[in-house]
Amino acid sequence: MKRKNYIGLILNAHMPYVRHPEYPRFLEEDWLFEAISETYLPLLRMFRRLRGDGVKFRVTISLSPTLCTMLSDPILQGRFTNYLRLHQKLGEKELVRCAAEAPESLSLARMYLDEITQNLEDYFEIYQCNILEGFKDLEDSGHLDLITTAATHAYLPLFSQYPTAIEAQIELAIQTHINHFKRRPKGFWLPECGYFPGLEEYLQKEEIAYFQLAAQSLALAQEPAKYGNYAPISCPNGVHAFARDFNLTSLVWSNQEGYPADPNYREFYRDIGYDLPLDYIGPYIHEPEVRVFTGFKYHAITGKGDQKNIYRPELAARKVLEHTENFLYEVEKKGRKLAPLIDRDPFYTLAFDTELFGHWWFEGIAWLESLLRKADQGESVVFETPTDYLRRYPDNQELQPALSSWGEGGYSDVWASGSNVWIYRHLHKAIERMEELSVRFPNQSSLKQRFLNQAAREVLLAMSSDWPFIIHNGTFVTYAESRIKDHLGNFNVVYENMCKNAVNTEWLVKAEKRNIVFPDIDYNIFNPDSDRIRYNG
Amino acid sequence: MITVNIDALSISELRYIAKKEGIDDVKLMDREDLVETLKELYEEQMSTFGGEGASYSPSTQPRFMNTIVEHELLNSVGPLPGVEPLPDFYPETRIYLLLKDPYWAHAYWSICPTDLQRLEHKEVPFEFFLRVSILKENSQLVEVDSFDIDVSREDTSWNINLPERGCSYLVSLFYRDEKGNNGLLSQSEKVFTPRCYWMDHLDKLQKDRACFTLLTSSLVTKGGVMVENPLLKEVADKLDTWMDN
Numbered sequence: 071m072k073r074k075n076y077i078g079l080i081l082n083a084h085m086p087y088v089r090h091p092e093y094p095r096f097l098e099e100d101w102l103f104e105a106i107s108e109t110y111l112p113l114l115r116m117f118r119r120l121r122g123d124g125v126k127f128r129v130t131i132s133l134s135p136t137l138c139t140m141l142s143d144p145i146l147q148g149r150f151t152n153y154l155r156l157h158q159k160l161g162e163k164e165l166v167r168c169a170a171e172a173p174e175s176l177s178l179a180r181m182y183l184d185e186i187t188q189n190l191e192d193y194f195e196i197y198q199c200n201i202l203e204g205f206k207d208l209e210d211s212g213h214l215d216l217i218t219t220a221a222t223h224a225y226l227p228l229f230s231q232y233p234t235a236i237e238a239q240i241e242l243a244i245q246t247h248i249n250h251f252k253r254r255p256k257g258f259w260l261p262e263c264g265y266f267p268g269l270e271e272y273l274q275k276e277e278i279a280y281f282q283l284a285a286q287s288l289a290l291a292q293e294p295a296k297y298g299n300y301a302p303i304s305c306p307n308g309v310h311a312f313a314r315d316f317n318l319t320s321l322v323w324s325n326q327e328g329y330p331a332d333p334n335y336r337e338f339y340r341d342i343g344y345d346l347p348l349d350y351i352g353p354y355i356h357e358p359e360v361r362v363f364t365g366f367k368y369h370a371i372t373g374k375g376d377q378k379n380i381y382r383p384e385l386a387a388r389k390v391l392e393h394t395e396n397f398l399y400e401v402e403k404k405g406r407k408l409a410p411l412i413d414r415d416p417f418y419t420l421a422f423d424t425e426l427f428g429h430w431w432f433e434g435i436a437w438l439e440s441l442l443r444k445a446d447q448g449e450s451v452v453f454e455t456p457t458d459y460l461r462r463y464p465d466n467q468e469l470q471p472a473l474s475s476w477g478e479g480g481y482s483d484v485w486a487s488g489s490n491v492w493i494y495r496h497l498h499k500a501i502e503r504m505e506e507l508s509v510r511f512p513n514q515s516s517l518k519q520r521f522l523n524q525a526a527r528e529v530l531l532a533m534s535s536d537w538p539f540i541i542h543n544g545t546f547v548t549y550a551e552s553r554i555k556d557h558l559g560n561f562n563v564v565y566e567n568m569c570k571n572a573v574n575t576e577w578l579v580k581a582e583k584r585n586i587v588f589p590d591i592d593y594n595i596f597n598p599d600s601d602r603i604r605y606n607g
Numbered sequence: 608m609i610t611v612n613i614d615a616l617s618i619s620e621l622r623y624i625a626k627k628e629g630i631d632d633v634k635l636m637d638r639e640d641l642v643e644t645l646k647e648l649y650e651e652q653m654s655t656f657g658g659e660g661a662s663y664s665p666s667t668q669p670r671f672m673n674t675i676v677e678h679e680l681l682n683s684v685g686p687l688p689g690v691e692p693l694p695d696f697y698p699e700t701r702i703y704l705l706l707k708d709p710y711w712a713h714a715y716w717s718i719c720p721t722d723l724q725r726l727e728h729k730e731v732p733f734e735f736f737l738r739v740s741i742l743k744e745n746s747q748l749v750e751v752d753s754f755d756i757d758v759s760r761e762d763t764s765w766n767i768n769l770p771e772r773g774c775s776y777l778v779s780l781f782y783r784d785e786k787g788n789n790g791l792l793s794q795s796e797k798v799f800t801p802r803c804y805w806m807d808h809l810d811k812l813q814k815d816r817a818c819f820t821l822l823t824s825s826l827v828t829k830g831g832v833m834v835e836n837p838l839l840k841e842v843a844d845k846l847d848t849w850m851d852n
Contacts, residue, residue: 085671086671092684097673098671098673100673101671101672101673104673227706228705231796262665284834285825285834286826286834286838286839289803289805289822289826289839290801290803290838290839291803291804292802292803292804294804294805294808294818294822295821295822297821298821298822298824298825299825300821300825313825314825315825316826316827316828316834317824317825317826317827317828317829318825320828320832321828321829323665323668324828325668327828327829327830327832339616339620340616340620344617344623345617345619345620362673363673376638378617400829404824407820407824408820408821408824410817411817411820411821412821418825422665423665423668423670425670426668430668430669472801472803473706473709473801474836476664476665477664477665478664478667478835479708479835479836479837480664480708480834480835480836480837480838480839481706481707481708481709482705482707482708483707483708483711486705486707486713491705491715491764492764494703494705494715495696495697495703495715495717495764496693499697536670539670540670540671543667543669543670545669545670545671546671546672552684555692555693556684556686556687556690558693559687559690559691559692559693560686560687562690562693563687563689574689577687577688577689580687580688581687584687
C-alpha cells in the first residue's frame with residue numbers, strides 16, 4: 071500500500087489582553103482589530119469555502135483564552151466595528167484619490183475596500199459580532215479541532231517552581247475554553263513551545279491528550295527518538311507530544327528562505343499610513359499625528375531598496391500556486407526519503423502563529439487554501455489533527471522530551487534576557503503572595519471574593535509571555551513595561567489591604583472596570599490545598 | 608526601536624522614523640544617509656544572539672506591531688489610584704535561581720534589612736559571595752564541586768555561567784567577614800541542566816545513516832541551516848571533528 075504523509079497543521083491564534091474603553095481609540099487595541107480583519111475573518115471565509123466545496127481537511131487551531139475573552143467582549147466588538155467602518159471610509163476616499171492621482175493602484179484600493187465590506191458583512195450577518203461562533207461551527211462540522219493554551223499565554227518553564235501558578239494557568243484555560251465552545255479541549259498549545267520535563271503532569275490532570283513541542287525537543291532527549299520528529303512520543307505519564315518539523319515550517323516561516331519573501335508578494339511595510347501626507351491620512355491614523363499601518367498597501371516586495379513595483383495580485387496568485395506545488399513536492403520527497411527508515415506513515419507537525427497568514431503574509435491564506443485543495447485532490451498528503459493520528463497510532467514510544475522552546479537559542483533566553491529578567495523577582499513574589507492570600511482567605515464571598523478574584527486576574531495578566539517578548543524585541547517596550555508594573559502594582563494593593571483584612575471598594579470597582587478578563591475566575595485556583603474546581607464539558 | 612528591514616522603507620517612512628528618533632536635519636538627508644544613520648543607531652539594539660539559525664526562530668518574527676517605530680505611551684493609561692511603584696526588592700533574605708538555558712542561569716536575591724543590620728552590628732567588615740554548587744546523581748544528589756562568585760552589597764542579581772551539562776546546580780548566598788567566618792544567608796532551589804543522548808553516542812550517528820537522517824532531516828532548513836540550539840551545535844561540531852578525523 072502506498073504510504074501517506076500526514077500533516078498536522080496547528081495554528082496558534084493569540085493576542086494579549088488589551089482593552090482600554092476609557093479612551094476613544096487606543097493604539098495597541100488595533101493589534102486585535104488587524105488580526106480579526108486581516109487573518110481571522112478571511113481564514114474563516116476560506117475554511118467555509120472549502121467546506122462548501124466538499125474539500126476534506128482537518129486543521130487544529132488554538133484559540134487563546136485572552137483572545138476568546140476579547141473576541142466575545144461587547145465593548146471590543148463595538149470598537150472593532152468602528153475600526154472597520156473607519157477603514158471603509160478610507161477605502162472609499164482611496165478610490166477617488168487613486169482614480170485621479172494613482173490609477174495604477176486603483177484596482178488594489180478596490181480590492182481592499184471589497185475585503186473590508188465583506189468583513190463587515192460576515193461580522194454582522196454570519197457571526198453576529200462573535201467570530202468564535204464561526205470557529206465552533208467549523209469544529210462542529212468536523213473540519214477544525216479547537217484547542218487551548220495557557221490562560222494568559224504564560225511562558226511556563228520560568229514558573230516551573232510555582233506549581234500552583236501553572237495549574238491556575240492551565241485550569242483557567244480549560245474552563246474558558248469550555249465556556250466558549252462547550253467542549254473540553256483534547257490538545258494544549260504550549261506558549262512559545264516552552265516545555266520543561268514534568269509539565270505533562272499538569273496537563274494530564276486536565277485530561278489533555280497532547281501538546282506540541284519545539285523542533286529540537288526530541289533530538290535533545292536522553293534517549294533517541296525512534297521516529298525522529300515524524301511521530302509523536304508518549305511522555306512517561308501517557309500524554310503525547312508532537313515536535314515541530316523545522317525543515318518544513320521554515321519553507322513558510324522564515325524571512326530568509328520562506329515563501330513570504332518572494333518579490334511578487336505584497337510588501338507589508340509599505341503602507342499609505344506612512345506614504346501619504348498627513349492632511350490626507352490624518353483622520354485614519356492615530357492622534358496626535360501618529361502614523362500607523364492602515365492595511366492599504368500597494369507595493370510588491372520587489373527586492374531590497376525603496377524602488378518597489380506596484381503589487382500585482384495575478385502575479386502573486388501564480389506564485390501561490392508555485393509555492394503550493396513546491397510544498398507538496400517537498401513533503402512527498404521527504405516521505406519517500408523516510409519510507410525505508412520508518413515502519414509507519416510519518417506525521418509532520420507544522421505549528422505556526424495564525425497571524426502569519428493574511429496579516430504578515432498577505433497571500434498566506436490563499437496559499438493555505440490552495441494547499442488544502444491540492445492535498446485533497448491527491449492521495450499522498452493528508453491534513454489531519456494530532457487527535458486523528460493518535461487514533462490511528464495509539465501506541466507510541468515512551469520518551470521524556472527535553473527542556474526547550476521555539477525562541478532564539480531554543481530555551482528561555484528571550485523571556486529572561488538582560489532587558490526583561492527583572493520582572494521575575496516581582497512575578498514570583500506576587501505568585502507566592504497570591505497563594506498566601508488563597509490559603510489565608512479561602513472561599514470568601516461578596517466583596518472579599520471580588521477583591522481576591524481581581525488579585526488573581528492581575529497576577530495572571532502579569533504572567534503573560536507577551537510583555538517580556540515585546541520588551542526583548544524592543545517594539546512597544548513602554549506599553550509592555552507599564553502593563554507589567556500596573557498589574558503587579560494592582561495586585562499589591564489587594565495584598566496590602568487583605569493583610570489588614572480590608573477591601574478598598576472604590577478601588578476594586580475601578581480595577582474590575584479596567585481588567586475584567588475571565589469574568590468567572592475563582593481565586594481559589596491559587597490555593598495549593600483546596601480541591602480543584604472541576605468543569606465538565 | 609525599529610525592527611524591520613530598513614532598506615525596504617520609503618524615504619518618507621525613513622524621514623518619519625528618523626524624526627521620531629530625534630535625528631536633526633532630516634529634511635537635508637538623502638535616502639542613503641538616512642539608512643546609514645538609522646542602521647548605526649539600531650546596531651546595538653539588533654539581535655544579541657546571532658547564530659545562523661536565530662533568524663528562523665519564531666521569536667524573531669515581528670508580533671503585535673501596528674507602527675514601524677515605537678511611540679511613547681500615546682494614551683497615558685497610568686496606574687490606578689493607590690498603586691505604588693514596585694519596590695526594588697522585598698524585605699526578606701532569599702536567593703532564587705532561574706535556568707535560562709543549559710549554559711546560563713540567572714540568580715536574583717534580596718537581603719532583609721534586619722539581617723543586614725545584624726551583620727553590621729558585629730562591627731567586623733564583611734562581604735557577600737555566591738557559592739554555586741554542582742550536584743550529581745549518585746544514588747542521591749550530592750555536591751561534587753562548587754565555585755564562588757564575589758558580589759558587592761549593591762548587587763542583587765547575577766548571570767552565572769554553568770560549566771557542565773547533565774547535572775544540577777544550586778546557589779547559596781553567603782557573607783564572609785574579615786576574620787574568615789562564613790555564614791549562609793539563603794539557598795536557592797535546584798535547577799537541572801540537560802545533557803542529550805547524542806552527546807555521548809556520536810558513533811551511532813556516524814555509523815547509522817538512517818539514524819542520522821531521522822535526527823537531522825526535520826532540524827535543518829532546505830538551505831542547510833540548523834535550528835538554533837547550543838547543545839545541538841555542540842553535537843554537530845563534535846560530529847564534524849569526528850568525521851574529519
